[in-house]
Amino acid sequence: MVGGAAAVAIAGGVIADVALESRAAALAPAHRGDTGGLGSIAVVAGLCLEEPPAAGPSVGRVTAVACAAPHLAETVADLAFTEDAWPGADVIAERALEHCAARVARLVPDHLADGLEWRVWAPSASTWDAGDRRAVCVVASEDPLVGSLERGDAARA
Template identity: 30%
Template sequence: MFCGALALVAVALLPAADAAPAPGPAVPDRKGDTFLTAESGGVLAIEGGECFTDPARSPAAGEVMVRYVPCDEEGAANQVYGFVAAPDGAFDRERVAAFARESCGRGFRTYWPGEAAAGLDFYPVLPTAATWDIGDRDVMCVAYRPGSPLTGSLLPLASALAR
């Protein structure tokens, strides 16, 4: 009996085997231009056409960040479909956000016209005042499926090639 009780105590003291990322901020149903920024951890490592996770706390990095995942793997929640350069000038977040919504919206309607956009949405990832000061003018355009993970590329050409 003593050995059984000792075994239970030992099991209770062992660390959890899976070191999955801890939940990050709550993910809204609709993501907007404040969901991620150029300063969000991991964002600058994501390239055109790639998929990535929603933000989660990384135990290794000690911060909330996103990470690249193939579009057809668990955790894929967002896909980059383009980049646009914001016009030069003094950083004005509202001006940059309006430009980003218009430019990314135009690209979204080009890739997913009419009914092709059903069940999809987009959001821009903006530069911040700090990244603007070092020359960052890039806006990342991201597509996602509200309330659902991705099960493959959202991009029409990539989807057609996979068939």
């Protein structure tokens, strides 16, 4: 009987390990150039997005595409926060907006500026608790782009 209980405990431990690894993978950031469906917490700089993210406090999922394909948004920079404790929405907003404003101003060429807007995805208190420590600068376009603003080869499709 002891052997059966030990086997159940071991199996339970393996299932818990797999569940933890799966959750960690879901929270892990993407890599530059990745494509496919991504949760907002995985988004990093260097991704071209098929559609601009939804407006509002919850971005949800986005679809990353190769930058050579027509796309309506690009993540051009990100900012990693190093604090362990939630620093507050005002601190997050101030630092993220300052970082993104400087980065976007440097990357967006004058000939493409019309029809582009930028926004920041930033951690909230609840996503912070889930491990989200990255603000992402996103440039959205009214018309499809090909190439990358970040690499300097973006053009209207």
